[in-house]
Amino acid sequence: MDLLSASAVNWSRGQFALTAGYHWLFVPLTIGLGLIMAIMESLYVKTGDMKWKTATKFWQKIFGINFAIGIATGIILEFQFGTNWSNYSWFVGDIFGAPLAIEGILAFFLEATFVSIMFFGWNRVSKKMHLASTWLVFVGASLSAFWILVANAWMQYPTGMEFNPDSVRNEMTDFWAVTFSPVAYNKFLHATFSCWAMGAAFVVAISGWYLLKSRHTDFAIKSLKIGSLVGLVSFIMLAVTGDGSAYHVAQKQPMKLAAMEGLYKGTEGAGLVAVGMLNPAKEKYNDDVDPYIFKIEIPKLLSLLGYRDINAFVPGVADIIEGGYLLPDGTTSLSFQERRERGLKAIQALADYQTAKKEGRDADAANHETILRENYAHFGYGYLETEEDLIPNIPLTFYSFHLMVIIGIYFILFFVVMLYFLYKKDMVNSRWLQYVALWSLPLAYLASQLGWVVAEVGRQPWTIQDILPVQASSSAISAQNVITSFILFALLFTSLLVAEVTIMVKQIRKGPDSEELNT
Numbered sequence: 001m002d003l004l005s006a007s008a009v010n011w012s013r014g015q016f017a018l019t020a021g022y023h024w025l026f027v028p029l030t031i032g033l034g035l036i037m038a039i040m041e042s043l044y045v046k047t048g049d050m051k052w053k054t055a056t057k058f059w060q061k062i063f064g065i066n067f068a069i070g071i072a073t074g075i076i077l078e079f080q081f082g083t084n085w086s087n088y089s090w091f092v093g094d095i096f097g098a099p100l101a102i103e104g105i106l107a108f109f110l111e112a113t114f115v116s117i118m119f120f121g122w123n124r125v126s127k128k129m130h131l132a133s134t135w136l137v138f139v140g141a142s143l144s145a146f147w148i149l150v151a152n153a154w155m156q157y158p159t160g161m162e163f164n165p166d167s168v169r170n171e172m173t174d175f176w177a178v179t180f181s182p183v184a185y186n187k188f189l190h191a192t193f194s195c196w197a198m199g200a201a202f203v204v205a206i207s208g209w210y211l212l213k214s215r216h217t218d219f220a221i222k223s224l225k226i227g228s229l230v231g232l233v234s235f236i237m238l239a240v241t242g243d244g245s246a247y248h249v250a251q252k253q254p255m256k257l258a259a260m261e262g263l264y265k266g267t268e269g270a271g272l273v274a275v276g277m278l279n280p281a282k283e284k285y286n287d288d289v290d291p292y293i294f295k296i297e298i299p300k301l302l303s304l305l306g307y308r309d310i311n312a313f314v315p316g317v318a319d320i321i322e323g324g325y326l327l328p329d330g331t332t333s334l335s336f337q338e339r340r341e342r343g344l345k346a347i348q349a350l351a352d353y354q355t356a357k358k359e360g361r362d363a364d365a366a367n368h369e370t371i372l373r374e375n376y377a378h379f380g381y382g383y384l385e386t387e388e389d390l391i392p393n394i395p396l397t398f399y400s401f402h403l404m405v406i407i408g409i410y411f412i413l414f415f416v417v418m419l420y421f422l423y424k425k426d427m428v429n430s431r432w433l434q435y436v437a438l439w440s441l442p443l444a445y446l447a448s449q450l451g452w453v454v455a456e457v458g459r460q461p462w463t464i465q466d467i468l469p470v471q472a473s474s475s476a477i478s479a480q481n482v483i484t485s486f487i488l489f490a491l492l493f494t495s496l497l498v499a500e501v502t503i504m505v506k507q508i509r510k511g512p513d514s515e516e517l518n519t
Contacts, residue, residue: 009474011482012084015489017456019077021449022493026070026500028448031145031192032199033063034138036226041134045127055222056134057122058512059203062504064119067141069500073493084482088463088473095161095172096151099179103147110140145195146188153184155464156455157252163376165353165369170467183248187455190241193234194448197411200231201444204418206508208437211428219512224437225422232415235408242408243305249458250306251328253465255320255390256458259397261302263316264291266325270314272301273402278395285317285391317394321387334378336387343382346375380462383472392460396453404450407443414440 037059044052078100081089089096117125117133125133154160160177161170172178204227210220249257257263262278263270264285276295283289303312307328315333319325323335334342349372356365384390418437421427427434459465463473 008477008479008482009471011479011486012080012474012477013470015084015482015486016077016080018486018490018493019073019080020452020456022497023070023073023077024449024452025445025497026066026073027145028195028198029066029202030063030070031138031141031195032197032202032230033059033066034141034199035196036199036203036230037063038131038135038138039226039230040222041131045131051218051222054512055219058219059223060118060134061507062202064115065500065503065507067115069496072496076489083485084475084477085463085473086475088468090169091468091473092158092161092170092464095154095158095170095178098172098175099147099151099154103144107140107144107147110143111137114140142192145191149188149191150179150184152455153181153187154178155462156187156459157181157183157248158464158467163373163379165350165372166357168350168354183252186241186244186248190238190245191451193237193241194451196230197234197238198444198448200227200234200415201411201441203227204231204415204437205439205441208434209508210511211434212431212438216511217428221422221427224418224427228415228418228422231411232419235411235415238408239412242405246305247308250314253459254315255317255392256397256454257306258315258317258320259392259394259458260401260454262291262394262398263302263314264318266313266315266319268303268313269300269311270302270306271297271299272305273297275402276398278398280395285321285387317391321390336381336384336390339378339381340384342375342378343380343384345382346372346379347382349375377466380464380467380469380472383469384461389461389469392458397458400450400453400457404447404454407447407450410443411440411447 037056040052040059041056043049044056081093081096114133114136117130118137121130121133158170159181160172160174162173163169164171178184203223207220207223207227210216246257249260258266261270261273262276264282274296276297277293279289279291279293281289282291300310302314304310306312306314313325315325320333321336323333323338325333327333349368353365353368353372356362356368414436418427418433421430421433461469461471463470
């Protein structure tokens with residue numbers, strides 16, 4: 001690959017990361033607030049307390065502002081598959097496109113249908129109909145996330161498909177295998193709980209600000225109760241589903257797990273690094289430099305989390321590249337070079353198959369197709385040049401993962417303390433905790449973004465695990481064109497973010513409707 005092509009690929013990756021990062025600023029808050037406002041309206045319908053209606057309507061306004069910007073960034077994100085990643089779209093569009101189409105037809109239609117009733121139907125439909133609309137908006141937003149996460153999970157663990165050498169496309173053979181793969185449902189649960197956690201942290205932070213300003217105290221306390229309870233449950237479930245994620249990563253993406261733990265040399269009974277600092281002098285995966293300056297390790301926990309066996313062997317970067325260790329299914333792992341050779345054989349067999357078919361040599365075509373299918377599991381390795389191409393950015397993956405975990409533990413403790421003070425009815429006088437609530441909000445956003453950094457950077461160089469690397473996925477466009485669009489998107493998304501924050505701050509300063517508060 002020449003320098004200009006490499007630059008175009010890297011700029012395309014950067015542009016997609018930019019768009020996805022901005023989009024994920026809005027999605028978690030949308031889904032998280034959707035749940036909280038639905039719970040609050042349920043309490044209003046059950047108790048008849050107008051203060052719950054006031055709280056619901058206030059958070060719905062914040063939801064609406066965030067919802068609108070999220071749609072704009074999401075549409076642009078999906079367009080990039082056709083502009084910057086056309087080879088990827090051609091190669092797997094029959095599979096990847098299906099969940100996205102369902103998301104647009106079903107989930108987004110559900111949201112669009114009931115969001116108008118939710119915002120404008122307070123005095124036009126019955127209480128129960130309005131409540132149903134609010135819950136259906138939340139369900140629609142969650143379904144939208146589900147189908148997008150199904151598509152993403154398939155990229156991490158491709159299943160339910162068969163490669164068609166005539167069209168040079170992967171075709172879906174089992175819709176349910178794609179939809180309910182173990183990676184898909186665990187990824188959906190983990191991402192959903194992260195959205196609930198984001199919404200809870202936001203509600204608690206803004207409520208803490210109202211208490212600091214001695215404004216809307218009763219509204220703030222009610223919001224704190226719901227937000228803190230949702231937050232505690234969400235972060236506990238994030239830990240549970242995070243365990244599931246670690247297990248599936250160990251089974252399907254061992255290189256990602258090695259990067260998350262900075263594990264260069266595998267071992268039996270591997271420990272989990274609780275805190276550590278990587279050694280920047282570690283330049284080669286197989287050199288003798290210690291990968292850590294220091295680390296505090298929990299013995300055998302990585303083996304337990306990854307393989308449900310405290311003495312299981314966990315391969316490191318060097319083991320995955322050099323091969324020769326025993327896999328969970330009882331087979332022996334292949335080295336990078338062996339997989340590359342098989343990948344090249346698969347690529348050549350595809351070319352030979354197409355030539356034979358064109359020339360009418362059906363027997364030869366059948367033979368080449370057999371070779372292709374025998375080696376297709378290694379297809380993507382044929383596009384990689386060196387062992388280092390297989391290694392993701394280890395420092396970025398490692399620090400992102402551990403910082404995310406530390407923030408998650410912090411929030412579990414934080415919400416426990418918050419609920420204790422709410423139970424003791426001492427929140428109004430606990431100014432230190434109000435400040436902690438307010439200034440914890442950036443940590444929630446940071447943890448949310450770090451989760452996707454781990455998921456996406458950790459699986460590099462693959463757009464589709466083992467089948468298609470990024471350099472074979474991009475469109476034949478110039479680096480200059482991608483740079484231009486990158487700058488335009490950066491300016492556009494930054495402007496949208498500034499506009500959203502400005503409008504939300506204005507609405508928060510205004511506060512809940514005063515007439516309803518006095519009802």
